[in-house]
Amino acid sequence: MVKLNKLFDSFIGNSLFKDKFVLQANYSPETIPHRDEQIEQIARILAPALRGERTSNLFCYGKTGTGKTLSVQYVRNIMLKRKELLEKNDSKKETNREHELKNLRIKYINCKLKKVADTEYRILAELIRKLGSKVPVTGLPTDYVYSKFIDTIDEKKQFLILIFDEIDQTVKKMSDNLLYNLTRLNSELSNAQISIVGISNDLTFLDNIDPRVRSSLGEEEVVFPPYNALQLQNILKNRASKAFKKGVISDGVISKCAAFAAREHGDARRALDLLRVSGELAERQQDKKIQLKHIDFANDKIERDKILDIIETEPKQFQFVLLAIIKLNELKKRNKEGIEIFTGEIYTTYQNLCQRTGTDVLTPRRVSDILAEFDMLGLINARVISKGRQGRTRAIRLAIPIHLLDKSKKILYESLNL
DNA sequence: CGAGATTCATGTGAAGTATACCTTTAGGCTTAA
DNA sequence: AAGCCTAAAGGTATACTTCACATGAATCTCGTA
Missing domain, CATH: 1.10.10.10 (Winged helix-like DNA-binding domain superfamily/Winged helix DNA-binding domain)
Structure with a gap:
C-alpha cells in the first residue's frame, strides 16, 4: 500500500508534462506555423460562404503530416466562430444578414475510419447523422439514403461545406460514384447549396478519377509541401514549450525529433508523436529530463504500436x-x-x-x-x-x-x- | 534454332447467396365514444 | 371507429462464394535452315 502510494506520488510529482494534450493528434493549436500561405488560400476560397454565396469546390493535396487536416479545420473553426459572432451582432441590429449566415454549416468526415465511413452508404449515413437525422446502419437502398440526405439539407435555405478527409482511401476501394453524385447534387437542390472540400494524401488521386468529377472537384487546389527539418524544429519548439515543464528537454532532443521526421517526408505528426512518446518514456523511467536515447526508443515504440494496432484490430x-x-x-x-x-x-x-x-x-x-x-x-x-x-x-x-x-x-x- | 502454341496457377470481374437489419403493411387487439 | 402493437413480407448492404474467363512468361512443338 505504502509502496503504491509512493509510486503514485512520484508519478504525480515528477510529471514532465505541463499539458500533454498539446502534443496529441487531435489538438489544434492557435497558430499553424509555415502554413500561412495555404491557410490564406483556403480561407480566400471558402470566404464567399460567409456572404452566403456558393464557394468553389476545393481540393487539398499533401503527404501525411503536412498540416492539411489541421489547416482546413483551422479555417473551419474561424469561420464558425465568425458566424456566431455575426449572428449575435446581427440579431441585435436586426440586419438582413442574419438568415444568410445562420445557415452556414461545415461538416467534417474522415473517410478512412473503418466501419464508419468507408463505403458510399456509410459515408452518406454518417453525414446525415452529423446533420442531425437518423439513418440505420444497413438495410436501406442507397438511393433512399441519397434522397434522405437531400431532404435533410434541402428542407431549409442553407449553405453546406463538406470536408472529406482522406477520400483517396475510399475512392480507391469503392468507386468515384459518391463524388460524382455529390458534385452534381447542387442542381437537385432548391434551397440549399453544397461545396466539397477534399483532402488527399495521394498526389495522383485526381488523375485516376472520372474527368467530370475531376473538373468539378478540382476547381481550386491547394498543395501542402512537406516541412523541412528547420520548420519542424520550429513547430516542435512551439508545442514543447506548452506541453512540457521548463527545463525537462535536453539539448538536441528537438532537433533530433525534427531530423527523424524530416527523413519521413517531413511528417509533423510523426515528429510530435515522437516528442510525446519520448516524454512518456522518460517519465516512466523516472528520468528528470528527456534525453536523446528516449527518442530512439520512442521511434521504435511508435512504429511498433502502429503496426501492432492494425494487426490486433x-x-x-x-x-x-x-x-x-x-x-x-x-x-x-x-x-x-x-x-x-x-x-x-x-x-x-x-x-x-x-x-x-x-x-x-x-x-x-x-x-x-x-x-x-x-x-x-x-x-x-x-x-x-x-x-x-x-x-x-x-x-x-x-x-x-x-x-x-x-x-x-x-x-x-x-x-x-x- | 526459333516462332508460335501450350500450359499452369492464379488474378479478376460478374453474378449469386447468406446474414443481419430496415421499412411497410396487414391483421389483431385495445380504447374511447 | 380510431389508435396502437406485432409479426410477416419485401427489400437492402455487406461479406463471402461460385462461375467463368483472362494472363503472361517458361516450356513445348514442330517446321525450317
Missing part, C-alpha cells in the same frame, strides 16, 4: 491469413529459400490453420482479396508475376519489421486462441 479471418504469411516467412527464412511467398502456399497454410481451430475456411477468391487489402495496408508488399509454366501468382514479401514478428505472432495467437 483486423477481423479474425484476416488474422488467420496474416498468421499464415508470417509462418511461411519464418519457414522460408529457416530453409534459406527466397523471401517471396506465393498465394497458393499461403492458402494451404491458412487452410490448415483454420481446420485446426475449427474455423470456417474462406475461398481462395476471398483470400486473394484479403491479400490485396494487406498490400494496401502496407503489411505486405505484393506484385503479380508470371512464373511461366508455373502459372501466375502474387509474389508476396512480408513488410512487418523483423523485430516485431514475435510480438505480432503473439498477438495473433492470443486473438485466435491458438
Whole structure:
C-alpha cells in the first residue's frame, strides 16, 4: 500500500508534462506555423460562404503530416466562430444578414475510419447523422439514403461545406460514384447549396478519377509541401514549450525529433508523436529530463504500436491469413529459400490453420482479396508475376519489421486462441 | 534454332447467396365514444 | 371507429462464394535452315 502510494506520488510529482494534450493528434493549436500561405488560400476560397454565396469546390493535396487536416479545420473553426459572432451582432441590429449566415454549416468526415465511413452508404449515413437525422446502419437502398440526405439539407435555405478527409482511401476501394453524385447534387437542390472540400494524401488521386468529377472537384487546389527539418524544429519548439515543464528537454532532443521526421517526408505528426512518446518514456523511467536515447526508443515504440494496432484490430479471418504469411516467412527464412511467398502456399497454410481451430475456411477468391487489402495496408508488399509454366501468382514479401514478428505472432495467437 | 502454341496457377470481374437489419403493411387487439 | 402493437413480407448492404474467363512468361512443338 505504502509502496503504491509512493509510486503514485512520484508519478504525480515528477510529471514532465505541463499539458500533454498539446502534443496529441487531435489538438489544434492557435497558430499553424509555415502554413500561412495555404491557410490564406483556403480561407480566400471558402470566404464567399460567409456572404452566403456558393464557394468553389476545393481540393487539398499533401503527404501525411503536412498540416492539411489541421489547416482546413483551422479555417473551419474561424469561420464558425465568425458566424456566431455575426449572428449575435446581427440579431441585435436586426440586419438582413442574419438568415444568410445562420445557415452556414461545415461538416467534417474522415473517410478512412473503418466501419464508419468507408463505403458510399456509410459515408452518406454518417453525414446525415452529423446533420442531425437518423439513418440505420444497413438495410436501406442507397438511393433512399441519397434522397434522405437531400431532404435533410434541402428542407431549409442553407449553405453546406463538406470536408472529406482522406477520400483517396475510399475512392480507391469503392468507386468515384459518391463524388460524382455529390458534385452534381447542387442542381437537385432548391434551397440549399453544397461545396466539397477534399483532402488527399495521394498526389495522383485526381488523375485516376472520372474527368467530370475531376473538373468539378478540382476547381481550386491547394498543395501542402512537406516541412523541412528547420520548420519542424520550429513547430516542435512551439508545442514543447506548452506541453512540457521548463527545463525537462535536453539539448538536441528537438532537433533530433525534427531530423527523424524530416527523413519521413517531413511528417509533423510523426515528429510530435515522437516528442510525446519520448516524454512518456522518460517519465516512466523516472528520468528528470528527456534525453536523446528516449527518442530512439520512442521511434521504435511508435512504429511498433502502429503496426501492432492494425494487426490486433483486423477481423479474425484476416488474422488467420496474416498468421499464415508470417509462418511461411519464418519457414522460408529457416530453409534459406527466397523471401517471396506465393498465394497458393499461403492458402494451404491458412487452410490448415483454420481446420485446426475449427474455423470456417474462406475461398481462395476471398483470400486473394484479403491479400490485396494487406498490400494496401502496407503489411505486405505484393506484385503479380508470371512464373511461366508455373502459372501466375502474387509474389508476396512480408513488410512487418523483423523485430516485431514475435510480438505480432503473439498477438495473433492470443486473438485466435491458438 | 526459333516462332508460335501450350500450359499452369492464379488474378479478376460478374453474378449469386447468406446474414443481419430496415421499412411497410396487414391483421389483431385495445380504447374511447 | 380510431389508435396502437406485432409479426410477416419485401427489400437492402455487406461479406463471402461460385462461375467463368483472362494472363503472361517458361516450356513445348514442330517446321525450317
